[in-house]
Amino acid sequence: MISLGVLFSLTLASVFASHLTPYSPTQRNLPEQFLSPSPGHWLGTDHLGRDVLTRLLYGEYLSLSIGSISVALSVTIGLLLGLIAGYLGGRTDWVIMRMIDLILAFPGIIFALWLVYMLGPGLYQVILANALFGLPVFTRVVRGQVLSLKETDYIAAARALGANRWRIIIRHLLPNLLASVLVLGSLSISSAILSSAGLSYLGLGVQPPTPEWGAMLADGRPFLRSAWWLTLFPGLGLFLIALACNIIGDGLRDAFDPHGPIL
Amino acid sequence: MRTSSQSEPVGRPLQTALLKKHPLSPMTIYILRRIFSSLVLSLALVIVVFILLRMSIPGDPALAFAGETYSPELVERIRHELGMDKPLLVQLGLFLWDMLHGDLGFTTLRQPVTARLLEALPVTFTLALTTFVYSLSLGLPLGVAAAYWRNRWIDNLIRLLSVFSISMPTFWIGLMLMWWVSVEWGWLPVQSDGTWRSFILPTLTLGTGAAAGMGRLARAWILEILSSAHVRTARAKGLSEFWVVIRHALRNALIPVVTVAGFQIGGLLGGAVITEGIFGLSGLGTLAINAIRHRDYPLIQGTVIFACIVYLLVNLVVDVIYPIIDPRVRLS
Numbered sequence: 001m002i003s004l005g006v007l008f009s010l011t012l013a014s015v016f017a018s019h020l021t022p023y024s025p026t027q028r029n030l031p032e033q034f035l036s037p038s039p040g041h042w043l044g045t046d047h048l049g050r051d052v053l054t055r056l057l058y059g060e061y062l063s064l065s066i067g068s069i070s071v072a073l074s075v076t077i078g079l080l081l082g083l084i085a086g087y088l089g090g091r092t093d094w095v096i097m098r099m100i101d102l103i104l105a106f107p108g109i110i111f112a113l114w115l116v117y118m119l120g121p122g123l124y125q126v127i128l129a130n131a132l133f134g135l136p137v138f139t140r141v142v143r144g145q146v147l148s149l150k151e152t153d154y155i156a157a158a159r160a161l162g163a164n165r166w167r168i169i170i171r172h173l174l175p176n177l178l179a180s181v182l183v184l185g186s187l188s189i190s191s192a193i194l195s196s197a198g199l200s201y202l203g204l205g206v207q208p209p210t211p212e213w214g215a216m217l218a219d220g221r222p223f224l225r226s227a228w229w230l231t232l233f234p235g236l237g238l239f240l241i242a243l244a245c246n247i248i249g250d251g252l253r254d255a256f257d258p259h260g261p262i263l
Numbered sequence: 264m265r266t267s268s269q270s271e272p273v274g275r276p277l278q279t280a281l282l283k284k285h286p287l288s289p290m291t292i293y294i295l296r297r298i299f300s301s302l303v304l305s306l307a308l309v310i311v312v313f314i315l316l317r318m319s320i321p322g323d324p325a326l327a328f329a330g331e332t333y334s335p336e337l338v339e340r341i342r343h344e345l346g347m348d349k350p351l352l353v354q355l356g357l358f359l360w361d362m363l364h365g366d367l368g369f370t371t372l373r374q375p376v377t378a379r380l381l382e383a384l385p386v387t388f389t390l391a392l393t394t395f396v397y398s399l400s401l402g403l404p405l406g407v408a409a410a411y412w413r414n415r416w417i418d419n420l421i422r423l424l425s426v427f428s429i430s431m432p433t434f435w436i437g438l439m440l441m442w443w444v445s446v447e448w449g450w451l452p453v454q455s456d457g458t459w460r461s462f463i464l465p466t467l468t469l470g471t472g473a474a475a476g477m478g479r480l481a482r483a484w485i486l487e488i489l490s491s492a493h494v495r496t497a498r499a500k501g502l503s504e505f506w507v508v509i510r511h512a513l514r515n516a517l518i519p520v521v522t523v524a525g526f527q528i529g530g531l532l533g534g535a536v537i538t539e540g541i542f543g544l545s546g547l548g549t550l551a552i553n554a555i556r557h558r559d560y561p562l563i564q565g566t567v568i569f570a571c572i573v574y575l576l577v578n579l580v581v582d583v584i585y586p587i588i589d590p591r592v593r594l595s
Contacts, residue, residue, distance in 0.1 A: 098307070105308050106567075107530040107574035109537075110551065114312065114567045117555050118319040194432050198537050201434050202552055217435060221541075224442050231442070235435030242430035250426070 003247040010241060011064060017057035025050065025058040026209040034227050044229040046219060052229060055211035056237050062212050063241065066123070067193035070130035074192075075185045077131070078138025079177065083169050085139065086146025097143070100136045109198065116204045126205040130192045141184060142177055149173055179256040187249035190242035197238055213238050294583050301579045308571050309362065313355055316564055328371050367565035371557065376565035379550060384573075387532055387539070387546035393466040394535075395528040398473035403520065405474070406481025411508050413486060421478065428475035437468040437541040454543035465542045469535055477524055484516035518589045522581055529577030532570065 013020060029049035037044045043052040085096040103111065112129035119125040149155060150173070158172050197214030199205035206212035208219075213234040220230025287295075325341040342348050345368075346357055361368070367376035409421040444464060445453040455461035485508065488494060494511050502510075536548035543549075547570055554562035 101304060102308060102311060105304055105571050105575055107532060107570055108535075109548075110567055110570045113536065113551055113555060114316075114563070117563050118315060190430060197432060198434060201537060202540070204555065214432075214434075217432075217438065221438060224438065225446050228442060231435070231438050235432060235438065238432045238435060239427075239430055242432070243426065246426055246430050 003244040003251075006240065007244040007248065010060060010244070014057050014060035014064065017054070017061065021051065021054040021057060023051035023054040025055045025211045034223070036227075037229055043233045044227070046216075046230055047223060047227070052216075052233055055216060056213070056233060059211035059213045059216060059234070060237060060241070062123075062206060062210070063193050063197060063238070066127055066130070066196045067189045067245075070127045070192045070196070071134060071185050071188050073127070073131035074134035074138050074188065075181055078135050079142055079174075079181060081135075082139045082142025083146055083173060083177075086143040087150060087165065087169055087173065093143075096139070100139050103132060104136050109195065112195065112199055113204070116199065121204045121207060123206050123210075126196045126199050129199070130196055133195070134188050134192060137188070138181065138184060141180060145177055145180065146173055149176055183249065183253045183256050186245065186252050190245035190249070193245070194238065194242055290586065293586065297579060297582055301575050305572050305575055308575075309359065309568055310355065312564065312567050312571075313358055314351065316560070317351060317354070362568075367568070368561040370554075370562045371559045376561055379562065380547070380565060380569045383545060383547045383550045386544050387535070387548065390462060390465055390469070390535060390539070390544065390546060391528050391531040393462050394469045394473060394531060395524060397466050397470035398477055398528075399521070399524055401470070402474035402477030402524075403481050403517075405478040406520070407485065407508060407513055409478065409482040410485035410489070410512065411505070413482075418482075422482075425475035425478050428471050429479075431472065433468055433472060433535075434537045434541060436471055437464070437538055440464050440467055441541065455545070461542065461544065465535070465538050465544060468538050468541070469531065473524070473527055476527070477520060480523055481516055481520045484519055485512040488512040488515045518585070522585055525581040526578060529574055529581065532573050532577060 017025075027050065029045070032041075032045050032049040033047055035041050035045040035049075041051050041053065043056065045051055046055070081096050081100075085093040106114070111133050112126075115129040115132070116125050119128070155168060155172055158168050163171070196205055197212070197217070200212045200214030201218045203215075203218065206215060208215060216234040217231055220227065220234070223230055325338045325345065325347060328341045328345070346354055349357075358368075365377055367380070370376055370379060405421050405425070409418045412418050441453060441464060444450050451460055451463055452458075489508070489512050494507055497507050497511050498504075532547070535546070536552055538544075539546045539548040540552060547566060551563065551566045551570070553559070554566055
């Protein structure tokens with residue numbers, strides 16, 4: 001509940017950022033550069049005199065959006081592919097699963113780097129890279145569950161009553177898959193947020209001057225000795241959001257799947 | 264987890280049938296099949312990476328080779344030299360042929376790509392290995408402790424710490440460690456100086472999250488094994504809980520945990536891009552990111568293909584070793 005509260009208030013703060021802070025997230029203000037945290041600038045200012053708290057609030061909106069949209073895309077495509085592969089089987093299953101194997105053959109961030117190299121750096125490219133990278137887990141889990149569900153008696157009964165395959169997939173299989181996909185999705189949001197911040201840290205994600213937490217960390221790195229607040233706070237923000245998402249995910253898993261692995 | 268008594272009735276007839284049909288042992292057949300599928304996957308991967316890169320190269324790679332002061336004739340000559348004026352399938356065939364001979368082409372600075380990759384591999388390999396050892400030696404005891412004192416304050420503390428570690432962005436851990444240990448205290452070099460000391464902070468950076476993941480996994484496996492029949496028998500015989508956990512649960516949990524750790528660390532061989540960058544280690548990750556920044560198309564192509572093949576190879580080795588060390592998964 002605490003995590004839910006934290007996530008909710010952080011989300012609200014990012015949505016209403018323009019009402020909460022008088023500063024602009026992108027406007028340079030060189031006379032005020034490198035101000036340490038003070039009542040005027042709670043979290044200090046950066047090398048271009050921009051208020052760190054303001055940039056954090058605007059950046060959070062971006063991070064949360066990237067995380068949720070990429071996971072939503074992974075979930076939707078993963079559900080579709082997993083359902084088709086598991087239910088239809090045969091060649092369709094083979095082709096889909098080999099495509100998934102291909103994505104899994106890329107270690108770690110290399111897949112995202114390759115995609116971003118081909119498509120160029122930017123927000124949409126990062127979302128696409130994250131969505132495709134998260135796809136195999138959802139497809140595999142959904143396919144696995146469909147394979148076992150389609151052998152159950154109630155599916156046989158539906159088939160005996162003359163339901164066609166799409167009706168079985170949509171009315172009978174889909175509702176049974178939603179719980180596990182929801183749990184997996186909530187646990188994936190934090191890794192999507194962290195990996196998109198990682199790409200922005202490398203300069204391949206959201207481009208300056210748009211505030212993004214990973215990019216803010218990269219900007220603050222050269223000033224680690226003199227302006228510690230530039231690296232401490234964006235990282236702390238990322239940590240808090242990821243922590244809240246992970247705890248909520250754990251809670252959802254316990255609620256939906258009490259007999260699952262006791263992690 | 265399946266026990267040997269469960270798998271035997273199903274496994275035996277199949278095993279006998281296979282032995283009658285093939286002169287090779289089922290284990291050899293499994294290994295050969297696994298090697299074959301890895302080879303096919305590698306080939307498919309090379310083809311996909313090559314073709315998609317060729318179809319979507321941002322800017323003409325010949326321009327990158329020609330440098331800033333180029334003439335159309337020079338670009339045309341470079342295109343001819345690189346074989347880019349040939350049909351795509353011919354280019355792919357030539358690339359595959361060269362690759363089989365260990366030649367991945369030249370970087371835009373006219374250095375052999377293979378040589379650059381082989382220079383970077385030992386750094387990344389060392390980092391992956393130290394991370395593996397560190398995360399295992401930290402994560403496993405924590406997982407055992409959490410399982411032994413389950414639902415007590417130690418367990419809750421370890422679980423809380425592990426969720427904390429998993430939620431921390433790796434690059435932030437790296438920057439904070441660098442700030443405190445290198446910049447403030449001056450204990451270790453800020454940037455790599457080529458000695459073993461350069462690997463300490465990157466290992467801590469990468470290994471903390473990995474150790475947390477491993478601890479969670481070890482705890483989960485041990486708890487699952489603790490509820491199985493053979494552990495109940497051990498308890499009934501009067502064995503103390505400590506020895507039950509160590510002798511019966513940990514020994515059984517060790518194999519899957521080490522295997523998952525192997526896969527995780529295999530992923531690091533693909534390049535711990537950000538960590539290597541933060542600490543100035545010139546491994547595969549740094550090579551990949553520099554290739555992207557300089558739009559060095561042959562180098563990015565070579566790095567992606569090389570990283571994927573190394574990763575597939577590590578997975579293949581883990582997959583092949585797994586049934587050898589754990590008889591329960593044979594033929595399953």
